[in-house]
Amino acid sequence: MQDVLNLQSIKNPDTDMEVIKIDNIPEYDIEDYDLNDEKDYKKYITDVERECRNSFEYRQFVNYLRDNMNMNCCSFYENVNNVESYKIRIELHHSPFTLYDIAIIVTNKRLRTGEPMDVELVAKEIMLLHYSLLIGIIPLSQTVHELVHNNYLFVPIQNILGKVDEFVDRYGEYMTPQQHDSLDNIKQLSSEYEQDFQLNTDVLNKKYLYVDISGVYNLPTFNEIIQQMQSRIEYIKSNPTGIKKDQPLKKIWFVTDKDNQ
Numbered sequence: 001m002q003d004v005l006n007l008q009s010i011k012n013p014d015t016d017m018e019v020i021k022i023d024n025i026p027e028y029d030i031e032d033y034d035l036n037d038e039k040d041y042k043k044y045i046t047d048v049e050r051e052c053r054n055s056f057e058y059r060q061f062v063n064y065l066r067d068n069m070n071m072n073c074c075s076f077y078e079n080v081n082n083v084e085s086y087k088i089r090i091e092l093h094h095s096p097f098t099l100y101d102i103a104i105i106v107t108n109k110r111l112r113t114g115e116p117m118d119v120e121l122v123a124k125e126i127m128l129l130h131y132s133l134l135i136g137i138i139p140l141s142q143t144v145h146e147l148v149h150n151n152y153l154f155v156p157i158q159n160i161l162g163k164v165d166e167f168v169d170r171y172g173e174y175m176t177p178q179q180h181d182s183l184d185n186i187k188q189l190s191s192e193y194e195q196d197f198q199l200n201t202d203v204l205n206k207k208y209l210y211v212d213i214s215g216v217y218n219l220p221t222f223n224e225i226i227q228q229m230q231s232r233i234e235y236i237k238s239n240p241t242g243i244k245k246d247q248p249l250k251k252i253w254f255v256t257d258k259d260n261q
Contacts, residue, residue, distance in 0.1 A: 035111070044119070048103040051123035061130050062092055065137065065161075074141035075159060076204060089142040095155045096136055096164060096186045101179060102126055108174040129167065136162035144204070152203050156190040 033044040052058055065071040072090055073081035082088045094102070106125055110117055129135050138160045140148060147153040157164065168175070168183070175183075220228075 033117075035107075035117070045100060045103045045107065047119050048107065048122045048126070049099050051119050052099060052103070052126050055123060055127060057124075057127045058130070061127070065092065065139075066090070069161065071137070071139040071161075073139065074144055075138050075155075076144050076153075077141055080141045090139050091142060091145045093138050093140045093145055093148060093155065094135060095138055095148075095160050096157055096183055097167075097179070099126075102129070102135060104176065105171050105174050105179070108176075109171060112174065133161070134163050134167040134170070136160040136164045147203060154189060154193065156193045157186055158190055 034040040035044060071092065072083055073079075074090060080088060080090075082090050097105070103122070103126065106122055106129075107117070109115075110122060110125070115121075126135075130137075136157070138155055144153060148155055172180075
């Protein structure tokens, strides 16, 4: 309950004025992220990635590739494209480095060289790498893209657009050991698939699924269905007052092998 006997008094601004004088304004040096904290670091990298994807430069980059670099059709299904209709989604996939990987590499580089770590500036450098075609890009349909991200489908490095080797020459020292190992594995697997690319696309082949219900359920014959319907009609005729207007008809059940067990 409010203590009305101890209300705080407020001076009338029309009659009294207080002035706070500041002789020196300290420099703002509070960091938005603590990059030494794992949780904060992941949030920072995610924000950099989001800044890239939502930028005007990224949208222009995507539109240019679709209009001028034949990236409006799937690299695995050439007949799947959005040339005539954007209802078919063709998405650009970053490979062999994801956009998240690239954000980590560029962040490591700027940390070591003492460059500003503003999210906008890091995203700007990443987009400059896109415009320099140092980032690997490949167009994929939505379904194929999901298969790649779920590790069911592999994208050979020779099938992408982008000067990946030049990117590694510039930023290789800022890559993590895990990224170096993954890149070596991708190159090795790419050389194997180059000889027999069909091995990589088995998941996309058409497959037929058959359901065998023999011995579990026996479909009724046509004569059995007619007989059941005639029996139901005779029952309705013989009991006209026993059926209400809105009463649903009883279901017709057929005997299966399980019912006889």
